[in-house]
Amino acid sequence: MSASMSQQSVMDSAVRYLISNYNPKGNRIGWLMMSSILVEAWDLYSIAFVLIFIRDQYHPDPLLLGLAAAGTQGGALVGALIGGWLSDKIGRRIMFLATMVMFIIMALVQAFVTSVEWLVVIRLVLGIPLGSDISNGYTYIMESMPKGEREVMGNRWQFMFAVGEVLTLAVIAVFLIINMDHEWVWRVTLGLGALPAFIILVMRHDLPETAVWLIRNGRFREAKQVAKSMYNDSLDMLPDQDVVVTKPSSAAFLADIRKDPIRWRATLYGWIACFAQATEFSTFAFYIPVLFTMVGVSTILGNNLVTMALYVIAAISGWVGPQITPKVGQRGIAIAGFAIVFVALLLAAWALYTDHKILLPVAAAIMLWGHYWDASNCMTIPTVVAKPEYRGTASGFAYMFVKLPSFLAIFLFPTLFSAIGQANATLFVAIFPLIGLLAAVFILPEIYGYEYD
Template sequence: MSKGSREVMGSRWQFMFGLGEVFSIVVITVMYMTGMDHAVLWRVALAIGAIPAFILLLARLDLPETPLSLIQRGKFTKAKEVSLRLFDEPLDMLPNEDVVIERPKVGDFLRVTWADRTRRRATIFGWISNACQGAEFTAFGFYLPVILVSAGVGVVGGGAAANITGTNFVTAGIYVLATISGLVAPIMITKIGHRGVSMWGFGLAFVGLLIGAAALGANIQWLIVLGACVLMWGHYWAASNGMTVVSMVAPARFRATASGFGYVFVKAASFFGAFVFPLMTASWGKVGATVAVSVLSLIGLLSAKFILPELYGYVDREGALEASELKA
C-alpha cells in the first residue's frame, strides 16, 4: 500500500478488537439470560472462539508473503512468482533459484534501530505506549464489569441474574462507544498525525481514570459510566498505533522482529494489570488503585509529547532504496 495508507490500515485493528468485545459480551449475556448452566456456559463461550480462529486459518492458507520479504529470506523463486501474480512484475534480475541468507538477529535489530534517531525515538515511544496501554486496559478495562457490579451500576432490582445482565449491557454499551473510537482513530491519524492521536488518546484515558476514581469515591453511578466512556474512547486511540509505529520505522528485514518485540511490552504490561491491580485494589481501595493506573496514562501522554517524532507518511530510507533498486 502507499505511504500513509499502510499506517492507517495498520491502526484499524482496535476497531475490530472492539467489535469482538461487543460480540462476546452480547452472546454470553444472551446465553446467561436463557438460564444455561454456568458450568456449560463458560465452556461454550470459550469454544465459540474457535470459530473465527478457524476462519482466519483458512484465509491465511493462501495469503502470500510480500516479494520483498521473500527476497530478504533468499526465497527468490517464490518471490518472482508472487511478484508476477500481484504486480505483473517478473523480477528478471533475480536468479531462478533460492539462496541461504542468514536470518536477522535481535542484536542486529537493536543496533540498526539505535543508530538512527527517528527509529530510536519512535521505537522507544512504541515500547512505552504498548506497555502503558496494555496495563491501562488490563487493570481497569479488564476489571470494569467487576467495578460496575460492586458500584451497583446496571442494577435493576430484579435479583442477581437481572443485575448481572444489566451490568453486562452497560459494559456492552461502553464498548460500542470504544468501537466507534477505534473506527475514528485511523481517520484522525491523517489529520493530526500519530503524535496527535497518541496525545489525545492517553490524555483522555488519564482524564477518564481520574473521573472514575472521583466517581467511585463519591459512589456516583452515572459519573462512573461517564468516566469509563471517556477512558475507553481515549484508550482505543492510544492503543491504535503503538504496534504500527514500531513496525513502520523498522527496515523491512527487521519488521517482524520489531513487531514481535514490541508486542512483548503489551503482554508484560497485561500481566501487571491482571495480577497486580487486584492487589492494589485490596491494599489501596478502588479509588487509590484507579488513580495509580492513571499515572500510566500520564506517562503515555508525556512520552507522545516529548519522545515520539511525527511519523505520518514516514518512509524508511533503507526500504525506499531497496524498492528503487528492485525497480531498476
C-alpha cells in the same frame, strides 16, 4: 562495488519499489491479518465474563483463578518473542498458518478441562499462538500495503478488539437469556473461539509469502512469481536466480535501530505506549463491573449488557481514530488519546472520592474512547520503522510490552485494588496515561508515511 554490496543494493531497490507502488490486494491481506484479533479478543475477554461460573464450579483459591484469567497473557508474552523471531527466520506464511492451527486445537481442548489447574496450563499454551499471530500479522501488513495505507490498517487493531468484545458479550448475553446451564456457558464460550479461528485459517490458506520477505532471503524466483501473481509485475530489477543471503542475528535489531535517531525514538515510544496503554486498560477494565454494581447494575446479565454498550462506543472510537490519523498524524492521535484517558481517570477518581458515583459510567465511556486512540498505533509504530529483515522480531518485541503488563495487571491488580480502595486505585492507574502522554509529547517524532533509507 563488491558483489555483496551490489546484491544488497538490488534487494533494497526491489523492496522500496514494492512498498512505494503496491498493493491492489493489500487491503484484503490487511483485513485478513486484522481478523485474527477477533480471535484474541474473544479469548481474552470471554474468560473475564465466565470466570465467575468457573469459580462457582471448582472453588479454586484466588491465586489459581487469577492465573486462569491471566494465563493467555503470559503465554502470549512468550509467543510474541518466539513468533516474531520465527517469522523473520522461516517466513510469514508458515507462521500464520501454524498459529491458527495451534489455536484451534487449544481452544477446543480448554472447553473439556476437568480442573482449574488444567485450564491454567491450557491457557498458558493457548497464549503462545495468539502472541505469535499478532506480531506476524503486523509484519504482513507492513510488507503488503503501501506507506500511508499500512499505518491506517495497523491502527485498526483496536477497532477489531472492540468488535470481538461486543460479539463475545452478545453471545454470552444470549446464553444467559436462554438460561443455559452455567457450566455449559463457560465451556461453550471458551470453545467457540475455535470457530472464527477455523474460518480465518481457511481464508488465509491461499495467501502467498510476502515478496518482501522472499527478496530479503534471496529467493528471487519465488518473489518474482508472487509479484507477478499479485501485482502483475515481474520485478525485472531482480535476477532470475536465487542467491544465498547471510541472515542477520535477530538480536542485532536493537543495535540497528539505535543507528537512526528517528527510528530509535519512534521504537522507544512504541514500547512505552504499549506498556502504558496495556496497564491502563487491564487495571481499569478489571473493576468496570464493580463500578457498575456501585451505581445499581447488580445482575450478571445487566453488567454484561451495560459493558457491551460501552464497547460499542469503543468500537466507534477504534474506527474513527485510524480514519483521522492521516490528518493529525501518529503523534497527534497518541497525544489526544492519552490526554483523554488521563482526564477520564481523574474524573472517575473525583467521582469516587466525592461519592458522585453516577458519573462513573460517563468516565468509563470517555476513558475507553481515549484508550482506543492511544493504543491504536503502539504496535504500528515500532513495526513500520523496522527494517524488513528485523520486522518480525521488532513487532514481537513491542508486543511483549503489551502482554507483560497485561499479565501482571490481571494477576496482581485485584490485590492492590482491595488494599488501597477504589478511589486510590483509580488515581494510581492515571499515572500510566500520563507517562504515555509525556512520551508522545517529548519522545515520539511524526513518522506517518515513514520509509526507511
